Amino acid sequence: MKIRSSFCLVPVAVLLASCGGTRPPAPAPDPSAAATAQALRQFDQMKFGMFIHWGLYAIPAGEWKGKYVRGIGEWIMFREKIPVAEYEQLARRFNPVKFSGDEWAQLAADAGMKYMVITSKHHDGFAMFKSQASKYNIVDATPFARDPMKDLSAACAKRGVGFGFYYSQDQDWHEAGGRGNTWDFPEQRDPRPYLEGKVFPQVKEILGNYGTLALIWFDTPGMLSEQQVDELRGMVKSLQPSCLINSRIGHNRHDYVQTGDNAIPIQVYTKEGKWEVPATLNDTWGYKKNDRNWKDPRDLIGKLADIVSKGGNYLLNVGPTAEGVIPEGSRKILRIMGEWLKVNGESIYGTSPSPFYLPDITWRATVKPGKLYLHILNWPGTKLRFEGLESQVNKAYFLANGAAVPFRQNGAVLEFELPARPVDPYDTVLALEIAGTEPKVSAACRAGQLPGRLDLYAWVARLRGEEIRYDWATQSATRFRRFEQESNALWWYPYKSLDGEYEVEITYACPDRAAGSRFRLASERRGAPPESVLEDLVEPTGGKFVTRKLTGKLVVTPQTDHISFDLPGDDRSAPMQLRKITLIR
Numbered sequence: 185m186k187i188r189s190s191f192c193l194v195p196v197a198v199l200l201a202s203c204g205g206t207r208p209p210a211p212a213p214d215p216s217a218a219a220t221a222q223a224l225r226q227f228d229q230m231k232f233g234m235f236i237h238w239g240l241y242a243i244p245a246g247e248w249k250g251k252y253v254r255g256i257g258e259w260i261m262f263r264e265k266i267p268v269a270e271y272e273q274l275a276r277r278f279n280p281v282k283f284s285g286d287e288w289a290q291l292a293a294d295a296g297m298k299y300m301v302i303t304s305k306h307h308d309g310f311a312m313f314k315s316q317a318s319k320y321n322i323v324d325a326t327p328f329a330r331d332p333m334k335d336l337s338a339a340c341a342k343r344g345v346g347f348g349f350y351y352s353q354d355q356d357w358h359e360a361g362g363r364g365n366t367w368d369f370p371e372q373r374d375p376r377p378y379l380e381g382k383v384f385p386q387v388k389e390i391l392g393n394y395g396t397l398a399l400i401w402f403d404t405p406g407m408l409s410e411q412q413v414d415e416l417r418g419m420v421k422s423l424q425p426s427c428l429i430n431s432r433i434g435h436n437r438h439d440y441v442q443t444g445d446n447a448i449p450i451q452v453y454t455k456e457g458k459w460e461v462p463a464t465l466n467d468t469w470g471y472k473k474n475d476r477n478w479k480d481p482r483d484l485i486g487k488l489a490d491i492v493s494k495g496g497n498y499l500l501n502v503g504p505t506a507e508g509v510i511p512e513g514s515r516k517i518l519r520i521m522g523e524w525l526k527v528n529g530e531s532i533y534g535t536s537p538s539p540f541y542l543p544d545i546t547w548r549a550t551v552k553p554g555k556l557y558l559h560i561l562n563w564p565g566t567k568l569r570f571e572g573l574e575s576q577v578n579k580a581y582f583l584a585n586g587a588a589v590p591f592r593q594n595g596a597v598l599e600f601e602l603p604a605r606p607v608d609p610y611d612t613v614l615a616l617e618i619a620g621t622e623p624k625v626s627a628a629c630r631a632g633q634l635p636g637r638l639d640l641y642a643w644v645a646r647l648r649g650e651e652i653r654y655d656w657a658t659q660s661a662t663r664f665r666r667f668e669q670e671s672n673a674l675w676w677y678p679y680k681s682l683d684g685e686y687e688v689e690i691t692y693a694c695p696d697r698a699a700g701s702r703f704r705l706a707s708e709r710r711g712a713p714p715e716s717v718l719e720d721l722v723e724p725t726g727g728k729f730v731t732r733k734l735t736g737k738l739v740v741t742p743q744t745d746h747i748s749f750d751l752p753g754d755d756r757s758a759p760m761q762l763r764k765i766t767l768i769r
């Protein structure tokens with residue numbers, strides 16, 4: 185991870201002088217470096233946090249002038265090109281009388297979440313805290329006339345839950361100098377007055393008025409210059425040196441990295457320092473009244489184990505209503521996660537990532553000194569064969585009930601005898617006590633390996649779109665609906681781990697009557713044409729799962745952002761079930 189400090193900017197004169205042959209002086213030490221490192225170690229232990237998207241967009245809640253608006257709810261102003269003068273009126277109706285900072289913080293604590301990040305200002309530009317810098321804030325512009333962030337930050341502090349603010353630094357659809365609103369402000373944008381008049385003062389406010397912040401969460405960088413980002417970073421670190429800064433500040437001026445929204449790396453990913461997956465419980469961040477597409481708790485607990493096993497933190501979002509209520513659908517899920525963590529938390533908090541390559545979706549591994557935890561996500565039947573551990577295993581037992589698990593160890597091969605059914609319906613954790621502090625792993629099974637055949641399972645992919653679903657029973661994704669702008673799709677994130685050219689196999693099932701659509705598998709960059717594309721027809725399989733080889737090769741480079749699968753032409757084959765894509769070197 186590259187962290188450049190704003191405190192060590194080399195003066196231009198020195199830079200010029202250094203071009204003349206002398207070496208530039210060694211950069212001054214960053215006075216916040218020690219505090220940052222310490223905060224990062226704590227952040228790494230936390231693993232699980234609550235994201236809260238709360239703002240004026242909770243009033244329309246996904247509907248504008250009687251019409252359903254597709255997509256994420258907090259983007260409604262942008263999607264519908266709502267004029268500022270009209271959107272502003274929402275503030276006069278924002279009165280979250282049911283808000284309780286204590287209830288929200290307690291929900292997070294009960295869910296086993298160790299930190300919380302809430303929108304202080306999203307892209308719509310409305311401040312959810314008392315601001316001197318802009319009257320467009322919850323105290324001055326709403327009938328509520330109170331600062332909920334005061335209660336919430338105090339309630340988190342009381343419970344030992346870390347507290348942080350989301351702040352949209354570049355996009356601000358309320359301001360001419362903010363990015364994004366071209367319908368009110370078609371002229372060329374000058375960000376300076378906006379930065380000086382709103383962003384810098386407000387960032388000072390949120391860092392000054394709510395106690396210690398665990399982190400500040402910037403979003404959608406884009407247009408700010410390196411120098412502007414340096415100023416922003418410098419301001420944060422001068423006010424609170426231990427306040428962590430996420431990578432969406434831009435220009436690599438971060439303390440830790442975000443993956444894309446809802447995007448999980450396909451394998452263990454530790455090369456670029458600490459990272460975090462921001463994710464939704466349904467298909468929106470801000471509250472949408474019709475979005476009841478709640479994710480299955482089994483999927484979420486599995487994803488928590490998956491992410492932690494790969495080295496990340498999981499930041500799971502709730503979108504409270506305009507009344508200040510966290511929807512019951514999210515509460516229910518969080519209660520289940522909390523109960524699971526009460527029993528199994530030692531296999532999550534404070535663990536290190538898997539030292540093993542993750543060959544399929546049967547298990548994920550986390551590590552503590554002298555201990556290895558196997559999270560069994562897909563029950564393999566009465567035997568689990570586990571390869572690659574050279575350390576002697578002294579004891580094996582389930583965290584769920586403490587029951588000892590019989591096993592045989594032969595070299596680096598372990599065979600466990602399991603009950604016929606999972607002991608825990610969400611993730612049965614098998615704890616191993618091993619000789620020595622660190623597990624010894626055979627070379628061929630180490631994380632970071634690139635095997636001859638690599639399976640990209642549907643479960644590991646990000647599901648794109650409101651219709652697509654994952655089916656645990658068949659371990660496959662289905663409902664590949666197509667819409668005018670975007671089709672439902674699967675996206676896998678290699679995170680620079682997959683450089684190469686691959687032959688490809690696809691494992692899927694399709695009822696005969698639904699077959700015939702063209703599917704497309706591509707390696708994609710951001711904001712550029714795909715690097716390579718393979719297309720073929722969804723041939724009928726009589727509903728059975730089959731594996732087919734595709735013609736052509738898929739090219740993956742360090743610039744590949746994701747590998748995608750969709751049906752770009754029509755969605756006749758939408759009910760096909762895609763289990764995995766196999767890349768063969």
Ligand code: H79
Nearest residue numbers: 237255256258259262263306403404445462469
């Ligand atoms: O705060 C949440 C999102 O609002 C924010 N990041 C998370 C944490 C986010 N900002 N940008 N994006 C997500 C990408 C959004 C792109 C889209 Fe769209 C918005 C796709 C659909 C709506 C832009 C506008 C492309 C189509 C319409």
